[in-house]
Amino acid sequence: MNKKTIITALLALVALAGQAQTFTPFVEDSIDFVITGKTTAQTDSVAMFPCAPHGKTLNFPVVEGKFKVTGRLPRHTFIQIGDCARNDLRFIVEETPTDINLVTGEVSGSELQQRFIRCQMRERDIDRVAQSWWDSLSDEEKDRIVTMRKDRLPNATAKDSANFRKYEDFMGDHDALVRQNIRENKDNIIPAWYLYVHHSNLNYEQRLEFMREDAPYAHHPAMERPWKVYWGMLQQMNITGKSAPDFEAEAPDGTMHRLSEYAAHGQYVLIDFWASWCGPCIGSFPFMKEIYATYKDRGLVFLGVSCDKNRDAWLKALEKHQLPWTALRSPARKGDACELYGITGIPAVILIAPDGKVISTDLEGMELKAKLAEIFNDK
Secondary structure, eight states, rough: OOOOEEEOOOOOOOTTEEEEEEOOOEEOOOOEEEEEOOOOOOEEEEEEEETBBBBEEEEEETTEEEEEEEEEEEEEEEEEESSSSSSSEEEEOOOOOOOTTTTTTTSOOOOHHHHHHHHHHHHHHHHHHHHHHHSOOHHHHHHHHHHHHHOOOOOOHHHHHHHHHHHHHHHHHHHHHHHHHTTTTSSSHHHHHHHHHHHGGHHHHHHHHHHTTSSTTTTSGGHHHHHHHHHHHHHHHHHHHBBOOOOOEOOOTEEEEEGGGTSSSSSEEEEEEEOTHHHHHHHHHHHHHHHHHHTTTTEEEEEEEEEOOOHHHHHHHHHHHHSEHHHHOSSSSSSSHHHHHHHSSSSEEEOOOTTTTTEOOOOOOOHHHHHHHHTTTTT
C-alpha cells in the first residue's frame, strides 16, 4: 500500500521571535495489523489501546495463555497491550505480523518492532526492582517521599532522606535509560514515544539535542505535546530578563484589565496561572495563600490568572476556594496570557521585578519561597 501523508495544520501555540510555531503531524494510511502472543497471567483477556495519545480500549480473549490482537489503525501508531499483571508493552502498528511473549519480551516481527521491545525490556528490569522496593514501603513512607519531592517536609528524618535518595536514584537510572533509548534510535520513530511520555524530564541541553525538525520522528502525531512544551520553554527563555509582555484579562465583575496596571510600578508582581479543572493547581492553594499572607503588605502584588474557558466554572472556583488575591481570567486562545508567557502546563508562576522585567518563569514550591525570601531579605 502506498504511503499517503495527510498534513493537518494545528493551532499555533506560542509565538517566538515574531513567528508563530505550528506542529504539522504526518498521519499515515490506516492498515490492518495482527499481534499474536502469550502470557502466563491468569487472565481472561488482554487490553489494547492507542497510547500516544490515549484511545479507545478493546479487549481480546486469552485462550490457554494465547491471544490474538487485530485491528486497523494508521501505520506507526503506538498501541499498548497488557494482561492486567504488569506485563504491559507498547507496539508500533505495522503490516509485518508480530508475535510476543508479554512476560519475557521474546518477540518476532520487524526489526523496528524488535528494537522497540528491547528498549522496553531494559526499562522493565529497572522498573521491577524499583516497584518491589516501593511496594515494601508503608503508605506513610510513600507519602513522605512524595512530600519531599515537593520540598515541603521540613521535619524529614534520616530514614526519610535515605528513602528519598533511593527513590531519586531509581528515577535517575530510568531517565538515563530513556535518553539512551532515544539516542540509539534517532534514525526511526521510536523516540516519538519516549519524548511523548518523558519530555518533561529533559533539561534544556537534552531538548536541544532531541527536538530536531529534520528527525524521522519529528512529525509523528505523538510529538504534538513535546513540541508545544519545547516552544513554550523557548518562549519563556526569550522573555526572561525582558519587559513582561502585556495582556488583557477579565475580572470577576466583567471589567477588563491589563497587566500593565499592576506591573512596572515599583512593586514585585507574582502571576499564578491556574484553572478550576486543574487538580495540582487546587492542591497548591494552601501554599500560595501562605506566600500571599507573608508578602502582600511588603511589596508583592499577587495575581491569579485563570486559563478557564468556562466563566461560570472559574467564578464557582473562586467562591469555593476563597482566593484572597486579585483574580483575572485569560482563557486559552491565540494571543492570550498563556501564549505570551509560554505556559504549557499549570500551575505555573511568573515573577516580575519592580521595573517590569521578568525575573523567572519556572519557580515553584520551596524554590519560589527561597527566591522571595532572598528578594525581601528574610532570614
